Amino acid sequence: MSPTSKRPSSPEHSSFTPIFFLLIAVRLWISFTDVSEILKNDQQLSSPLTSFSQLKEGIFLFNHDIDPYSGGSFRHSPLLLSFFATVLPSSRRLASALWTASDAVGAWALVEIWRARQNLRRSSRDLLVAASYLLNPYLFLPSLALSTSSLENTALLLSIMFACNGKASASLFLLSSVIHLSFSSGVMLLPILLLLITDPHSHIASPKPLSTPLKKAYPLLGEFLFYMGILTLISTFVAGSWSWIPQTWGATLTLPDLAPNTGLWWYFFTEMFDHFRPFFLMVFTVHLFIYVVPVCLKFQHDALYAVFIMLGILGTFKPYTTLSDPGLFLTVFAIFPEIYPYMRYPIVTVLLHLHASLLMPLFHHLWLSQGTGNANFFYASTLVFACANGAALVDCIWPGLRIAIGPHVEGYSIVQE
Amino acid sequence: MATLLDVLNSDDGLLNVGRTALSMAPNTSKSLLSLKTLQDGKVASKFTFTTLLKDAAPRDPSTLDSQDESQHYTLFPLALGQILRQYAVTEMHLALNAGNWNYDRWGYPEEQGVGTGAELWAWMGDGAAITVDERWKGLRNALAGLFCASLGSLDELRTTSPAQTFIPEGTLPDWGVPHTVRHASLPSEHVCTENLTPFLKLLPCKSLSGIASLLNPHRLFDADWHGMGVHVLWREGEGVEMRLTFQSVSDPLRHDAAKKQDWSLQSLFDRTIHRSCPVAHSSEIVVALPKNAFYSIKPEPPVIDRSSAHFDVNIHQKPLDVILTWPEPFSYPLDYQSESTNFSVKRTLRGPSQAHGQLSLVITNHRPYTIHTLYLETMPWLLQFYLHTLEARVDGVLRADIISNLTYIPSVPHSRPTTFQALLSLPPSSTVEITMDVTKAFLRYTEHPPDAQRGWDLPPAIFTPVEFAKNGTSFSVKEGRLYTSTLLVDLATPDFSMPYNVIIFTCSVIAYIFGSIFNLLTRRFVIVHIEPTKS
DSSP states (O other), X not given: OOHHHHOOOHHHHHTHHHHHHHHHHHXXXXXXXXXXXXXXXXXXXXXXXXXXXXXXXXXXXXXXXXXXXXXXXXXXXXXXXXXXXXXXXXOHHHHHHHHHHHHHHHHHHHHHHHHHHHTOSOOTTHHHHHHHHXXXXXXHHHHHXXXXXXXXXXXXXXXXXXXXXXXXXXXXXXXXXXXXHOGGGGGXXXXXXXXXXXXXXXXXXXXXXXXXXXXXXXXXXXXXXHHHHHHHHHHHHHHSSTTHHHHHHHHHHHOOOOOOOSSSHHHHHHSSOGGGHHHHHHHHHHHHHXXXXXXXXXXXXXXXXXXHHHHHXXXXXXXXXXXXXXXXXXXXXXXXXXXXXXXXXXXXXXXXXXXXXXXXXXXXXXXXXXXXXXXXHHHHHHHHHHXXXXXXHHHHHHHHHHGGGOSOOTTEEEEEO | OHHHHHHHHHOHHHHHHHHHHHHHSSEEEEEEEEEEEOTTSXXXXXXXXXXXXXXOOOOXXXXXXXXXXXXXXXXXXXXXXXXXXXXXXXXEEEEEEESOOOHHHHOSOSSSOOOSEEEEEEEEEOOSSSOHHHHHHHHHHHHHHHHTSXXXXXXXXXXXXXXXXXXXXSOOOOOSSOEEEEEEEETTOOOOHHHHHHHHHTSTTTTTSGGGGGOOHHHXXXXXXXXXEEEEEEETTTEEEEEEXXXXXXXXXSSXXXXXXXXXXXXXXXXXXXXXXXXXXXXXXXXXXOSSSOOEEESOOSEEETTEEEEETTTSOSSBOOEEEOSSOOOOOSSOOOXXXXXXXXXXXXXXXXSEEEEEEEEEEOSSSOXXXXXXXXXXXXXXXXXEEEEEXXXXXXXXXXXXXXXXXXXXXXXXXXXXXXXXXEOTTOEEEEEEEEEEOOOOTTTSOTTGGGXXXXXXXXXXXXXXXXXXXXXEEOSOOEEOOOEEEOOOOOOTTOHHHHHHHHHHHHHHHHHHHHHHHHSOEEEEEOOOOOO
């Protein structure tokens, strides 16, 4: 991609650390400005489930002996509630620093995943991978808005990183915390289990049936369920009752808050006929989980690639998306350089993303602040965004399968049966 | 009843017999009209019709599953009595008002419930087989039918239970079960003539005679402010009291070319009293006489006490028209003395966005001493509070200590409203500004009213002055409930014309992505040799 990645010279290796910290320092500086105050209520950057204002409200209620889960607005996990109510005072500066640190850890985890995939201790591409995380506006802006989706991303990347390094317990524990924070992330369970029983190295070009027996995953699944149970009990202890479950996990299944976001759910269920609402809620939820098994079957030879595709599915189809969900998927493209030559319509995908990312904030502003546009404008731009994410998904599945056949040869064509 | 009245009216001798019979009856009825000239030249009039059902008691909710004991109503309206017995309501207050009561110019109203729109609150005993909420639902629907008002819309989206602000006016019977209050207000419901007709039917003489004959809908609903109220409560040792009230604020200056604030019953109501109501045990007109001004009142009042003139309608010569005249034309005061209101409140909703905003209250204490008041918001879930952003400023300086005793029940989307109550200590002669960030809800398209672009009326906030006990910890509620003006919130609307389109578009995009992905996942890749074309 960039010229740095093509020059495997030693000064590039040593420059990773200073430039990495420089990037973080710049981000920290920006997060201390008033930008985060302006962005904190932006619905594209933080959903009702991840908004920092809602989190502060929950902490306020919790500290004033009012059950935050008795009402409708607080939908964060009790884990976040207990963390922020006890460990961290809810100062804005400290929060900004924490979110920047979380992004730094996320970027580092992504670099570690890249290194694990290449089986290298360091590489010339490290900096590019880190920068693709730290400089991705889809990830940077939600982090500035202090959306807890940034924390979810970091925890998910750490979970994948530990899975790549074979540290099953840490990986499964982090995964169960991610699922506690965002229920839809449950789709990541199977690919991460697959990753744990195989290896993260690139086998994408040589498809073959799973060599390790699937039986090895059962104890891991048991361990995961154990962590889930422990965290559920801790959450119940923190919240004082089971009422947090319908408020947090239940919200992703029943969609009580129809605030607009970048996903496909909100306007669909705003306009849905009341008697069809439960049916379509079921369809949309099942639809999210329907991809897990086919993707894992098809990419059983390269579990990390299956993880990558599931990130894309999550970013496109999960309820209450923020920009950081598709942002994570797009960033992870950086650790699969082998597929670049085989992408199908990369220009179209990029243009669709450009189109959507320019129009979404504009139409959101026109509809809700300016009052000159209406809901359909913003809805149309989210449809384009969904198409862009869909195109990006196709652009990673097609080369993932196509790469096995090798480079193009004159006189031959690749078609599907 | 009508035939009885005819008989009573036709013959004086019979009338006396009737009076004697009535005095032994378990029901007594009193009517009162009080008239008062306000600072800005308007006239506040208040009709009060009180009927006492002697030695009666509200129904014990534990007897709801058995046959009710028989009741003997003569003057007490059967229609209302049946509703109250059916749902075992101990105390009930219904107010239907139109307009905004201007406390700064008009002072406190004689009847406290002047919040814009409909307001219903009731105290009910718990512990019955039929829950309080079911009975509350039955009560509001029955009253909706009785008064031809949309009280059925006072549903669980608007029902709260603010027991500290809405304390019972009467006594609560000791049945060994707790009593609970249910309160709901609907600011977009306005009182009109179709509500007055059933209201008049509850009066012993309808609007045929007595003070009630002045209730002329053409004039009442033309007034600057008007509102009716139905109050039923139980007084221990006396019985069940029903108080029907009608308040209005009319402007005699509006039609007067000479700009004089003179008024008479004829000019205010376009009627005079020709007959007295024979079943009314007392029937009185009380006129508050102006202070520090020249005026003349006709006819000469028989009784004057403490700057008010009293006319007994039952014995006064008919037709009766009270006329108050001033020699000088009216000049508007430059500033209104806040002699009766201790503090004034201005509530606004700020911010241009349809996603979030800021609720702001400016409270000015006119007194040289600290005023303690309860501040109550019963907000439908359309507006959700961010309590952590609650800030109070006294004359621009941030002060956290003036807000205490916070009670908060958060709202539940698509159902329960927020109940927010705080005790405010307003420092002497100062202005307190309270701000709080709010988020605005996004509704399903079926939840919007037909005129969705108009916005939603939000109920008024309620301030109740309180008095601290000697020990300084507990407090008791004082008279003088104050309602702020209602708010209008502009919620984001979806496009109402295209539910099908949205369903089709979204499903198409999902189907396109699903199809593309499964097309790639299920079909095998093969290499095809292409024969070079011979040209």
